[in-house]
Amino acid sequence: MSTPTIAAAVSPPAADPGAPALVAPRRRGLPYKVISWTVPVLLLVAWELLARAGVIAPNVLPAPSSVGTTAWRLTETGELPTHLWESLKRAAIGLAIGGSLGLVLGTLTGFSRLGEAIVDRNIQIVRAIPFLAILPLVMVWFGVGESGRYFLVALGTLFPIYLNTVLGIRQVDPKLLEMGRVVGLPKLRLVRTVILPGALPSVLLGVRLALTNAWLALVIAETVGAPAGIGFMATNAREFLQTDVIVLVIVLYALIGLTTDLFARFLERRLLAWHPNYHGGSQ
Amino acid sequence: MTTAVEAPAVRARSVTRRYGDRTVLHELDLEIRRGEFVALIGKSGCGKTTLLRTLAGLDALDGGDLTVPPSSTVVFQEHRLLPWWKVWRNVAINLPRGTARARARSALEEVGLGDHAEAWPVTLSGGEAQRVALARALVREPELLLLDEPFAALDALTRIRMHGLVRNLIARHRPAVLLVTHDVDEAILLADRVLTMREGRIAADHRVSAAARTRGDAAFVTLRAELLAELGVVEQ
Numbered sequence: 330m331s332t333p334t335i336a337a338a339v340s341p342p343a344a345d346p347g348a349p350a351l352v353a354p355r356r357r358g359l360p361y362k363v364i365s366w367t368v369p370v371l372l373l374v375a376w377e378l379l380a381r382a383g384v385i386a387p388n389v390l391p392a393p394s395s396v397g398t399t400a401w402r403l404t405e406t407g408e409l410p411t412h413l414w415e416s417l418k419r420a421a422i423g424l425a426i427g428g429s430l431g432l433v434l435g436t437l438t439g440f441s442r443l444g445e446a447i448v449d450r451n452i453q454i455v456r457a458i459p460f461l462a463i464l465p466l467v468m469v470w471f472g473v474g475e476s477g478r479y480f481l482v483a484l485g486t487l488f489p490i491y492l493n494t495v496l497g498i499r500q501v502d503p504k505l506l507e508m509g510r511v512v513g514l515p516k517l518r519l520v521r522t523v524i525l526p527g528a529l530p531s532v533l534l535g536v537r538l539a540l541t542n543a544w545l546a547l548v549i550a551e552t553v554g555a556p557a558g559i560g561f562m563a564t565n566a567r568e569f570l571q572t573d574v575i576v577l578v579i580v581l582y583a584l585i586g587l588t589t590d591l592f593a594r595f596l597e598r599r600l601l602a603w604h605p606n607y608h609g610g611s612q
Numbered sequence: 613m614t615t616a617v618e619a620p621a622v623r624a625r626s627v628t629r630r631y632g633d634r635t636v637l638h639e640l641d642l643e644i645r646r647g648e649f650v651a652l653i654g655k656s657g658c659g660k661t662t663l664l665r666t667l668a669g670l671d672a673l674d675g676g677d678l679t680v681p682p683s684s685t686v687v688f689q690e691h692r693l694l695p696w697w698k699v700w701r702n703v704a705i706n707l708p709r710g711t712a713r714a715r716a717r718s719a720l721e722e723v724g725l726g727d728h729a730e731a732w733p734v735t736l737s738g739g740e741a742q743r744v745a746l747a748r749a750l751v752r753e754p755e756l757l758l759l760d761e762p763f764a765a766l767d768a769l770t771r772i773r774m775h776g777l778v779r780n781l782i783a784r785h786r787p788a789v790l791l792v793t794h795d796v797d798e799a800i801l802l803a804d805r806v807l808t809m810r811e812g813r814i815a816a817d818h819r820v821s822a823a824a825r826t827r828g829d830a831a832f833v834t835l836r837a838e839l840l841a842e843l844g845v846v847e848q
């Protein structure tokens with residue numbers, strides 16, 4: 330007979346909160362990569378062949394190779410780098426403004442009832458407005474200057490970061506907070522060592538969503554009356570029916586999106602090295 | 613050890629604690645001497661955790677007087693390690709800066725985890741994590757150590773090993789200990805005194821003789837049967 334326990338029979342041991350969550354193992358093997366890239370590459374080849382054969386008219390959809398040539402030409406003239414730099418700058422500044430506002434407001438709401446009472450309702454109301462609906466107003470307010478574009482990007486990035494910061498702070502394990510009290514952590518240290526790291530996975534998810542929104546906002550902002558930037562390049566090209574430039578810009582947006590996502594994942598892997606869902610928690 | 617006039621580490625007089633209109637601790641009296649190891653058993657929901665939380669200062673009193681030493685720590689049923697800190701930092705949490713790291717390391721050595729100092733908590737087994745939690749408590753040199761079913765989630769073999777470890781560590785550091793457990797054998801094998809709790813009070817108080825600490829000894833069997841009877845468990 331094993332040791333008689335009074336309640337073990339009725340209360341099974343609680344699930345270990347620190348146990349790694351169940352995640353499907355990442356498939357990083359060669360076959361998976363090869364297979365996943367096969368179809369896009371085949372499509373690209375087909376597109377090239379069809380365009381060269383004249384099945385697709387060049388002014389409808391130029392061949393990938395001609396888009397490549399255009400990219401090279403515009404890079405050589407310095408046009409592409411200038412516009413690209415302009416767009417990146419807008420995204421970065423807008424994101425910095427919107428992101429830090431979202432973080433600060435989210436922290437306020439997450440921490441204090443008063444903060445929540447003051448901040449949350451307003452944010453929820455503004456968030457309910459469809460993004461595009463305020464575009465005319467933004468143009469009236471800011472005219473054709475840069476600040477309107479910063480404003481749009483900031484607006485697009487504020488909400489995801491705000492919401493995920495609040496959520497992250499709320500989800501911090503109260504048992505860990507209690508442990509902090511048991512070892513006598515002062516309030517501010519408790520915030521720094523328990524609450525903010527606990528909220529970090531959620532905040533970083535917010536950053537990722539914000540990056541997506543930032544590019545979306547930028548596309549909108551640049552296609553209406555910007556004097557430079559890759560969105561301007563596309564609008565300009567439309568006037569002259571330069572389909573290759575338009576396609577190039579679309580491809581650029583996609584590449585930028587991919588790059589920022591990679592960057593966000595890199596951040597997650599660095600900052601969440603301890604987290605079982607991000608990097609197995611092992612060195 | 614000085615004489616009997618020495619003040620006890622814990623003194624609770626008529627301690628009362630309510631949740632809404634339900635009285636969980638009902639004018640409870642309790643004394644624990646310095647360096648004494650007391651085990652507390654009782655039916656699920658009888659208020660053991662509530663008592664422990666009150667002693668730890670995590671919950672307020674609704675009545676009565678309570679004296680506890682200034683330094684007390686808790687080891688909970690779950691390890692409660694910060695997953696974003698390496699093991700040694702979890703042990704060193706809120707220790708004075710200069711010596712924190714060295715102290716954490718030697719505490720980890722003591723629980724047999726010296727080579728896990730740089731590991732992430734998620735990579736530890738349940739028993740290892742619980743040992744780190746123990747190291748985190750002991751490194752503070754508490755005068756009162758509160759243990760709330762710290763071994764309940766461990767398998768039987770690991771638990772037996774933990775018993776040996778805890779006994780040695782406590783013999784070395786000599787804090788007053790209150791161990792809440794569901795395991796009657798564990799209570800007898802580890803403690804100097806075993807208390808049973810019922811209806812928000814301490815119902816009985818058994819001193820454990822040296823002989824009773826040997827499983828299979830007559831004294832052990834008798835005490836075990838007595839305790840089980842008090843808890844309303846009848847063994848065939």
Ligand SMILES: Nc1ncnc2c1ncn2[C@@H]1O[C@H](COP(=O)(O)OP(=O)(O)OP(=O)(O)O)[C@@H](O)[C@H]1O
Pocket residue numbers: 336631636654655656657658659660661662663
């Ligand atoms: N935060 C709370 N709010 C309301 N009631 C509570 C709270 N915590 C505990 N209780 C009640 O107080 C009673 C005692 O709870 P406690 O956790 O002290 O029991 P326990 O003896 O530790 O039980 P177990 O052996 O199952 O851990 C229970 O009836 C429980 O429902």
Ligand SMILES: [Mg+2]
Pocket residue numbers: 660661662
């Ligand atoms: Mg309990």
